[in-house]
Amino acid sequence: MRDVAVVGIGITKFGELWEQSFRNLFVEAGKAAILDSGVEKIDSMYVGCMSSGLFVGQEHIGCLMADYLGVSPIPAVRVESACASGGVAFRQAFIEVASGMSDVVLAGGVEKMTDVDGAIATYALATAADAEYEGFQGVTFPGLYAMMARAHMDRYGTTSEMLAHVSVKNHDNGNLNPYAQFPVKITVDTVLNSVMVADPLHILDCSPVTDGAAAVIVTTVENAKKLGKPAIRIAGSGMATDSIALHSRDDMTTLNATKVAAEKAFAMANMTLKDIDFAEVHDCFTIAELIVLESLGVYAPGKAGEAAMAGETARSGSFPVNPSGGLKSKGHPVGATGIAQIVELVKQLRGEAENGRQLDNVKRGLAQNMGGSGGSATVHILEV
Numbered sequence: 591m592r593d594v595a596v597v598g599i600g601i602t603k604f605g606e607l608w609e610q611s612f613r614n615l616f617v618e619a620g621k622a623a624i625l626d627s628g629v630e631k632i633d634s635m636y637v638g639c640m641s642s643g644l645f646v647g648q649e650h651i652g653c654l655m656a657d658y659l660g661v662s663p664i665p666a667v668r669v670e671s672a673c674a675s676g677g678v679a680f681r682q683a684f685i686e687v688a689s690g691m692s693d694v695v696l697a698g699g700v701e702k703m704t705d706v707d708g709a710i711a712t713y714a715l716a717t718a719a720d721a722e723y724e725g726f727q728g729v730t731f732p733g734l735y736a737m738m739a740r741a742h743m744d745r746y747g748t749t750s751e752m753l754a755h756v757s758v759k760n761h762d763n764g765n766l767n768p769y770a771q772f773p774v775k776i777t778v779d780t781v782l783n784s785v786m787v788a789d790p791l792h793i794l795d796c797s798p799v800t801d802g803a804a805a806v807i808v809t810t811v812e813n814a815k816k817l818g819k820p821a822i823r824i825a826g827s828g829m830a831t832d833s834i835a836l837h838s839r840d841d842m843t844t845l846n847a848t849k850v851a852a853e854k855a856f857a858m859a860n861m862t863l864k865d866i867d868f869a870e871v872h873d874c875f876t877i878a879e880l881i882v883l884e885s886l887g888v889y890a891p892g893k894a895g896e897a898a899m900a901g902e903t904a905r906s907g908s909f910p911v912n913p914s915g916g917l918k919s920k921g922h923p924v925g926a927t928g929i930a931q932i933v934e935l936v937k938q939l940r941g942e943a944e945n946g947r948q949l950d951n952v953k954r955g956l957a958q959n960m961g962g963s964g965g966s967a968t969v970h971i972l973e974v
Contacts, residue, residue: 591688595814595821596972598627598807599933604921605771607801612646612702613658619803619926620659620698627807628817633692635659635666636682638675638699639925642668644714646702655698672718672961673874675699676804676928677968681827683808684970693813698805699926711799715924718962720835732796732875734836734963736788739877741842743790746892750790753876754781755898757794757918760873763905764915766945771800771921795876800921804929806936822936825861825954826971828854834965845885847967848958852886855956855969863887866971867952868910868938870931872960873917879903882958883911886969905949913938913947928959928968935972 600622602615610618616637624632637655642648651668669679676699683697703711716725719734742748758778764770781794814821830850833839839846856862863886871886873879880894888909889897897903903911914920914934917927935955937943953974960967 593811594684594687594824595811596806596936597809597814597819598623599936601769601804601933602802603769604800604802606704615803616655616700617658619805623805623807629694632694632696634664635696636679637668638679639668640672640675641714671966673924674959674961674966674968675925677959681968684824684827687808694809699929700803701923701925702801703799704801723835732788735875736791738842739790748895752895753795754778756876756879757781759904760912760916760918763913764919766947767915768944770915770919772919797874797917797922800923802923802926804926804933806932820940822939823973825973826855826859828969831966836963845964848885851967851969855971859971866954866956868949869956870934871958910949931957939974
C-alpha cells in the first residue's frame with residue numbers, strides 16, 4: 591500500500607447561502623482545492639452528499655459535479671453515509687490512491703439545506719435514523735441526542751452547564767474562523783437561557799442547518815514532494831457501523847462505531863492517543879462531543895464534561911478539540927462536514943489556521959465524523 595497525502599484544500603463559506611446554487615458550491619470548493627494542490631489533472635472523484643434529492647431535488651451527483659467542475663469523463667460517484675458522507679468520501683479517495691488504482695483523487699462534500707422550509711429539512715435529516723422505529727414515530731435528532739444526554743446525565747452526573755461549556759468553547763473558536771456560519775462568542779448563561787428544543791438540549795446545544803462545500807486533493811507522498819507541497823500524510827483510516835436505531839444498542843452513553851473506527855485507524859497508523867495533538871470531532875449536539883471524546887478514549891466514561899469545564903479541550907488546553915468551531919459554530923452542511931474537518935486538520939498541520947486559531951507545535955491530528963446518532967463513523971489520522 592502506497593503512502594498517501596493531502597496536497598490541496600478548498601472550502602466555501604458556510605451559512606444560509608441563498609445566492610449560491612448546489613452545484614456552484616461544490617465547484618467553488620473543488621476549484622480551490624485543485625489550485626491549492628498544483629495538480630494538472632485528477633483521475634477520479636468522490637462526492638459526499640447525504641440528501642440532495644430531498645433538499646434540492648437533484649440526484650446523479652457524481653455526473654453533475656464532474657460536468658460542472660470540468661473534469662469529465664473521469665469516474666465520479668456520490669457517497670452517502672448520512673452525516674458521515676464526507677468522511678467516507680475521503681476514506682474512499684485514500685483507498686483508491688493507496689491501492690495504486692489512481693494517482694490523484696478529489697474527495698469533496700456538499701449540501702444545500704436551506705432551500706426548503708424547516709419541516710422538510712427536519713424530515714430529510716430524520717432519514718438518517720431508523721425510519722420505521724424512529725422517524726415514523728416522530729422522533730427527530732434533537733430528541734435522539736436528548737435521550738443520549740439524559741442517559742449520560744443519569745449515569746455520570748453530567749450537567750447542562752457542562753454541555754454549555756462545549757458550545758461556548760466551540761463558538762470561541764468559530765469566532766476566529768472566516769468560513770464559519772456563526773462566528774460569534776456566547777456565554778454559558780446564554781446557552782442555558784436559550785430556547786429548549788428537546789430537554790435537556792437548548793437550541794445553542796444544537797448545530798445549525800447549513801449550506802456549504804469542501805474539497806481536498808489526495809495523492810501519493812512521492813507526488814506531493816514533486817509538487818513541492820507540504821505532504822500532510824494520511825497515517826490511519828478507520829470506519830465502522832453500529833445499530834442504526836438507538837434503542838437497539840447496548841449502551842446509549844457510548845458510540846461503538848466511533849470506538850471501533852478509532853481502533854482501526856490507530857492500528858493502521860501504529861499510534862496511540864498519546865501521539866495525537868488535537869482533534870476535530872462530530873459535535874452535532876454538545877452531548878455528542880462529550881460522548882465522542884469518551885468513545886475515542888480521550889477521557890474515561892463520564893469525565894469529558896468535567897474536562898470541558900476545566901478548559902482542557904480549549905485551544906490553549908491539553909487536548910484542543912474543534913479549533914475550527916466544530917459543527918456547532920462553523921456549521922453543518924451534512925455531506926460536507928467530514929471533508930471540512932480534514933481541511934481544518936491540514937490547515938493546522940501546515941500552520942495556516944486563520945485569525946489566531948493556529949495551535950502551537952502540532953504534528954498529528956485526528957478527525958472523527960459520524961452519521962445519524964452514531965450508526966456509522968469514520969476516524970482519520972493525519973500527520974506532518
